[in-house]
Amino acid sequence: MKRALTDLALFGGPEAFLRPLMVGMPTVGDRARFLARLEWALDNDWLTNGGPLTTELEGRIADLAGVRYCVATCNATAALQLVLRASGVTGRVIMPSLTFAATPHAAAWVGLEPVFCDVDPVTGCLDPARVAELITPDTGAVLGVHLWGRTAPVIELEKLAAEHGVKLFFDAAHAFGCTAGDRPVGGFGDAEVFSLHATKTVMAFEGGAVTTDDGELAERLVALRNFGVDRTGSVTSVGMNAKMSEASAAMGLTSLDAFEGTRARNRENHALYASELRDVPGTEVLAFDEHERNNHQYLILRTDRAVTGLHRDRLRRLLEAEKVFPRLYFSPPCHLMPAYRTDPPLRLEHTERLSEQVLALPTGPSVSSEDIRRVCSIIRLAAERGEQIEAMWAQAVPA
Numbered sequence: 001m002k003r004a005l006t007d008l009a010l011f012g013g014p015e016a017f018l019r020p021l022m023v024g025m026p027t028v029g030d031r032a033r034f035l036a037r038l039e040w041a042l043d044n045d046w047l048t049n050g051g052p053l054t055t056e057l058e059g060r061i062a063d064l065a066g067v068r069y070c071v072a073t074c075n076a077t078a079a080l081q082l083v084l085r086a087s088g089v090t091g092r093v094i095m096p097s098l099t100f101a102a103t104p105h106a107a108a109w110v111g112l113e114p115v116f117c118d119v120d121p122v123t124g125c126l127d128p129a130r131v132a133e134l135i136t137p138d139t140g141a142v143l144g145v146h147l148w149g150r151t152a153p154v155i156e157l158e159k160l161a162a163e164h165g166v167k168l169f170f171d172a173a174h175a176f177g178c179t180a181g182d183r184p185v186g187g188f189g190d191a192e193v194f195s196l197h198a199t200k201t202v203m204a205f206e207g208g209a210v211t212t213d214d215g216e217l218a219e220r221l222v223a224l225r226n227f228g229v230d231r232t233g234s235v236t237s238v239g240m241n242a243k244m245s246e247a248s249a250a251m252g253l254t255s256l257d258a259f260e261g262t263r264a265r266n267r268e269n270h271a272l273y274a275s276e277l278r279d280v281p282g283t284e285v286l287a288f289d290e291h292e293r294n295n296h297q298y299l300i301l302r303t304d305r306a307v308t309g310l311h312r313d314r315l316r317r318l319l320e321a322e323k324v325f326p327r328l329y330f331s332p333p334c335h336l337m338p339a340y341r342t343d344p345p346l347r348l349e350h351t352e353r354l355s356e357q358v359l360a361l362p363t364g365p366s367v368s369s370e371d372i373r374r375v376c377s378i379i380r381l382a383a384e385r386g387e388q389i390e391a392m393w394a395q396a397v398p399a
């Protein structure tokens with residue numbers, strides 16, 4: 001397969017890029033500062049269990065999200081589980097399928113049933129009308145996702161949840177530092193969950209954070225993440241170990257220091273991708289809502305095979321041959337993964353179409369404008385010669 005691609009020699013061969021370009025390269029920030037924080041933790045023999053670095057990180061995230069409480073965890077998946085547990089949710093949880101597997105996994109791991117709902121055909125976020133149709137007496141919660149940093153329809157979902165007396169949470173793994181209108185993500189629904197995984201825009205190697213204005217919920221979360229030990233030292237709930245370490249907090253603080261710089265670079269990158277690809281038929285760089293602040297963490301290219309003649313997966317292979325590694329955020333959608341697939345399979349029209357068309361492209365502070373121009377020139381060539389490439393591919397790679 002490699003050889004066949006090289007033989008196509010459309011784009012100057014695999015040596016065209018000096019280094020691989022990946023999605024989600026880590027935004028470390030000032031390495032010396034990170035190491036100084038780490039030294040400080042070591043000097044003070046305080047490595048985990050709600051240390052000063054974790055507390056500082058929680059304070060800064062709560063400020064940014066405009067909420068009273070932030071509870072940091074070892075990752076977002078555990079945070080989602082804790083939130084669902086601590087809120088006493090039972091039964092079914094309505095959520096999008098166009099998300100990372102962690103969203104349904106978190107619900108399933110605490111004994112809840114994920115119910116997949118179709119999304120808005122443009123934003124990829126939950127469609128409130130579809131959510132309303134799925135609410136039954138068994139529904140315990142709605143779990144929205146701010147896909148690609150674009151906020152879910154928070155106001156409509158809050159209204160629906162209140163009307164039906166169900167809890168509302170958001171998986172905000174993509175939406176650190178984003179807003180809906182001028183309200184920051186972090187304060188919507190009963191609680192929101194951020195991920196600080198190494199690939200996210202603010203990262204702590206591994207890490208998660210719950211934000212909420214509900215003081216009782218925050219207190220239950222603090223106990224649940226630490227074996228169920230409450231404020232008095234008594235084990236009053238069946239907890240788990242989901243604490244953030246001070247090494248992670250040191251990384252999180254340092255990455256957070258760099259966040260506005262990261263956002264600015266991502267924003268420039270987005271503008272450059274959009275202008276380079278503006279006149280390439282059948283491709284579209286997903287725009288951001290001008291009324292929101294985005295972190296521009298994800299650069300989403302939508303391709304229309306009916307126009308380019310080129311399959312999305314073929315474009316991905318061509319880019320990979322040039323050492324550009326796009327990611328499929330998200331394909332397949334969760335409801336078609338073997339873990340969740342039903343027989344006959346559920347059909348979610350807009351979810352499936354988006355899932356077949358999108359490709360996340362490399363961005364972040366380490367991606368230069370030169371890099372972007374070259375990525376775009378590959379996409380341009382591929383899109384312009386889509387049918388020709390498909391025909392050559394069919395010959396070179398027998399089905």
Ligand SMILES: *Cc1c(COP(=O)(O)O)cnc(C)c1O
Nearest residue numbers: 075076077100102173195197207
């Ligand atoms: C990254 C991600 C998660 C999982 O976060 P972890 O911190 O790795 O557990 C959950 N949901 C979405 C949408 C994500 O992108």
